Ligand code: HDD
């Protein structure tokens with residue numbers, strides 16, 4: 179007999195992995211999106227150096243998301259990837275270009291501008307594609323018997339374009355507040371300056387998305403608007419985080435803007451989850467329909483409970499090794 | 512013309528995974544080499560070791576970076592193009608790939624940051640530890656991924672219920688019959704790759720008289736290792752083949768170009784397999800040798816392709832020739848390793864020009880052998896995906912159209928083409944500038960505000976750098 183509801187535990191784990199990814203790769207993608215707008219080439223060097231030692235680890239959370247979905251909820255994996263076929267390709271192409279830019283840019287002289295573009299363009303495409311995935315997820319997928327039957331571009335709608343832009347703005351905000359924390363002088367001043375406009379952009383786009391979403395799907399509308407429930411705490415908290423970002427930037431705090439931006443992401447993310455819970459492939463399948471075999475979920479869970487604390491420990495340790503401000507001219511390799 | 516999504520997806524998978532595989536084999540070998548160099552530097556305090564290590568770490572950074580980005584593509588390929596396969600095999604493959612992520616990828620990624628950027632931020636011992644952890648990570652990674660792959664060749668410990676594999680025994684599934692052989696063969700292949708590349712590059716520097724002392728050390732180390740590993744690889748390969756004959760006899764028949772099950776089978780050195788007429792043209796072979804190798808009896812019975820229907824045969828020509836390329840190169844490697852031993856006396860191995868030139872050429876052969884080996888293994892499994900249980904056509908994503916598959920195939924070819932050219936170009940630059948640049952590195956900690964560009968290898972070949980003396984950064988005389 180099955181002792182625990184493993185599917186539920188796994189939903190929490192995957193949910194945790196996804197938000198870890200969004201927060202961690204979010205700021206380094208954000209740094210990439212802001213790259214072309216930096217005050218000078220030296221500042222670009224510094225910006226890249228703030229993320230160079232950690233970006234690989236950050237992206238590994240995405241790989242865990244993919245592999246974990248396959249292990250725990252194969253139906254999600256094998257429906258969503260075909261449904262987003264073209265989008266996934268763009269995402270991966272973007273990640274390839276920005277990934278190699280880390281290595282090549284510092285070696286380049288006359289062709290350096292190419293790697294600047296490769297880093298910025300790759301980050302922007304990847305961020306947009308991720309936002310579009312969120313939008314596609316809210317829209318739901320066209321399936322028959324557990325198999326995706328829609329077309330190649332069903333995911334690309336005005337709504338998903340908007341969520342893509344929302345993600346771009348959100349990641350830029352994570353990036354700018356990260357730079358406030360990790361840099362000083364002129365570069366930090368610039369990051370302070372762009373944070374408030376970025377915050378406004380994020381709030382505007384999120385507001386439009388929130389108003390639009392109930393029209394995209396009935397279930398979401400009922401959940402939020404049929405009667406006022408406790409879930410309204412989440413948007414309230416989101417606004418509180420936004421206020422905190424604004425206030426801490428005005429007071430020139432260094433760490434708080436980044437922390438508050440993470441808060442903003444977490445509350446928005448939870449809001450998204452409660453809109454769709456417990457559907458993991460809307461509108462058809464719940465997390466229990468999509469789960470893999472009990473013994474497979476158990477086999478992986480045992481290892482995970484043991485290994486993830488170790489992973490978190492040494493990840494935290496590497497952040498500690500590279501703690502503090504990054505200054506212009508501090509070496510690569 | 513109708514575009515066939517199955518063929519296109521197969522080409523796409525073969526392309527992206529072959530591309531990916533080039534980097535891991537090199538980085539697995541190189542990671543261990545760097546860990547050894549760091550260990551020697553730590554123990555003896557001789558700056559030569561640190562110089563070598565710092566140099567090869569630079570090469571490693573590029574190779575590893577390309578391995579990571581192409582690997583991320585791999586982990587989504589199953590879902591995008593082979594979603595029915597993902598759905599069916601998730602109960603086993605999902606946990607395998609996830610274990611790879613949590614036990615290997617995180618470890619590599621975290622300690623890679625410290626290895627590349629932390630030389631002056633952490634104590635020497637911790638830096639050594641980071642190098643070791645990266646090397647360990649590469650082995651753990653190969654363990655899981657090769658277990659997953661081997662299971663597709665020799666599935667066991669599972670039961671097929673309603674089109675979905677359910678695991679009945681984890682230990683049988685993970686340690687499936689072909690796994691120990693494939694793992695050993697692949698690890699040794701990685702060391703051979705690292706060994707021949709380092710040997711080839713060191714030989715090239717010796718030919719040009721650059722950094723003679725350090726490069727002699729590196730070359731000598733490599734030759735000792737190759738002397739031991741090249742023959743070992745042949746023995747493991749032989750055992751691997753025997754195991755394959757037991758579990759996938761048709762694949763062995765294709766490797767040998769043997770159409771009918773029979774005794775006294777010759778070892779073919781040359782032939783043109785003709786699948787249409789189910790026979791070979793222009794056979795040249797050594798009588799009875801295939802029987803002897805595969806059964807250890809001169810008149811042993813060797814399985815033939817006629818054991819299965821024509822539609823269930825793999826494409827014989829590719830398997831047959833890829834196998835010959837791999838084994839041929841393996842024998843050549845053994846020859847070079849032995850030559851290295853014979854030339855040991857009075858240091859001829861670092862003086863004889865023909866030998867050094869030969870080693871230069873040898874540095875690309877392991878890559879060719881590895882790709883050829885994978886072609887044998889993977890194409891020899893065709894038309895099966897999970898041997899005897901699920902074929903390729905059943906595995907394909909149902910909603911995939913030929914147009915979509917073609918679009919992404921072209922996309923990957925273009926993206927990889929660009930990235931790969933840039934990567935190779937930059938690697939050549941790193942090699943070209945060479946170890947001399949590392950003298951610079953020792954001063955790094957004293958001068959944190961030194962302009963970045965000086966310590967780095969320029970991407971473009973600039974005028975005046977053709978001459979070795981100019982390869983050092985211009986500000987080198989400053990301290
Ligand atoms: C975990 C699974 C796995 C792993 C580790 C590998 N492969 Fe594989 N390979 C497959 C799973 C697979 C597959 C999904 O089963 C494919 C896809 C289409 C097919 O026919 O089999 C395949 C096909 C395939 C083909 C085309 C065969 C054909 O279409 O007839 C080639 C040339 C390779 N692979 C090469 C490689 C290389 C160079 C690898 C080294 C890293 C490798 N494979 C690892």
Ligand code: HEM
Pocket residue numbers: 234237238241528531532534535536538539574575576577578579580581582583584585586616619620648649650652653656657697
């Ligand atoms: C088709 C199957 C494969 C998949 C899905 C796959 C997946 C991946 C992924 C996602 C990464 C990036 C990890 C990171 O972010 O650090 C990676 C890297 C790596 N893979 Fe693979 N891989 C496959 C085949 C192989 C094989 C056959 C080997 C070797 C035995 C291998 C060895 C490695 C190693 C050592 C790395 C570390 C980074 C590097 O390439 O230098 N992989 N792989």
Ligand code: HEM
Pocket residue numbers: 664692693694696697699700701703704744745746747748749751752755762837838840841842844877880881882883884885886887888
């Ligand atoms: C010299 C004698 C060698 C023999 C007799 C040999 C034998 C084999 C055999 C029989 C296979 C197919 C396994 C299967 O049935 O799936 C294989 C695969 C392979 N070989 Fe070799 N091999 C030799 C040398 C080499 C060398 C020198 C390399 C690379 C440096 C290499 C790399 C590979 C790889 C990467 C594979 C695919 C993975 C696997 O199945 O292990 N081999 N080899």
